Amino acid sequence: MTGQGNTPHPLRGLLCGAAAGAAGTTVLDAVGYLDMVLRGRAASTTPEVTVERLSDTLHVPVPGDELVRRNRIAGLGPLTGVAAGVGMGAVLGLALSCGWRPSNAVLTLTATVGALIGTNGPMTVLRVTDPRTWSGSDWIADIVPHVAYALVTVGVIKGLDPMAES
Numbered sequence: 001m002t003g004q005g006n007t008p009h010p011l012r013g014l015l016c017g018a019a020a021g022a023a024g025t026t027v028l029d030a031v032g033y034l035d036m037v038l039r040g041r042a043a044s045t046t047p048e049v050t051v052e053r054l055s056d057t058l059h060v061p062v063p064g065d066e067l068v069r070r071n072r073i074a075g076l077g078p079l080t081g082v083a084a085g086v087g088m089g090a091v092l093g094l095a096l097s098c099g100w101r102p103s104n105a106v107l108t109l110t111a112t113v114g115a116l117i118g119t120n121g122p123m124t125v126l127r128v129t130d131p132r133t134w135s136g137s138d139w140i141a142d143i144v145p146h147v148a149y150a151l152v153t154v155g156v157i158k159g160l161d162p163m164a165e166s
Contacts, residue, residue, distance in 0.1 A: 010097045016160040017093015018086050024111070024153030025085030031145040046128050047077030053126040084118035089153050096161060104154060111150035116142070 036043065051073050055062050062069050062076070092111055102110065120142070123129045134142070 010094055013093040013095075013097020014090050015093070017096070017157055018090040020093060020153045020156035020160065021086040021089015022082075023156045024089060024115075024149040024151075025082055027152040028085060028115070028145045028149035029081075031148045035141060035145070045077075046123055047080055048073050049128045050080060050123050050126055051076045053128055054122070057126065080122070081119055085115060085149060085153075088114045088118050089157070092153065093157055096157065104158070107157075108147075108150045108154045111153050112143075112146050115146045115149050119146075 035041065051062070054060075062072050064072055088111060091114065092107070120129070120131060124131060131139075
């Protein structure tokens, strides 16, 4: 991520990475929704439970009567995933703008693991879920969308970076 004269520019890297993370997040969501269609499964409630636990832990109530509060939590839950995806992209873009030049495989692995930790980490810490108890199909259902996220995020970052090697 360079500025004028091919000088690294961290803000450009941060913004390009955020845009790439937004694209990756869109694909992650699409893959998740496709999984719901194909398997006929319900949407996960873990994002909403995470918001409720975070609210309780931080002593920051979600305002409103019961219906309004529930609706706000229903909106805040998915927004945590968007924040994680855009944030991971921004971090990657910033790292690249500061001169980090890993192979595409390492960059994709970093994006995948970072997104998995960014989404599952808070849920695990707040005891909303325990990945140690997940079945093989649970892991696949979680990893596949995150790999899709990483592939798109890396592709967009590389496409936006004039110094990127093909």
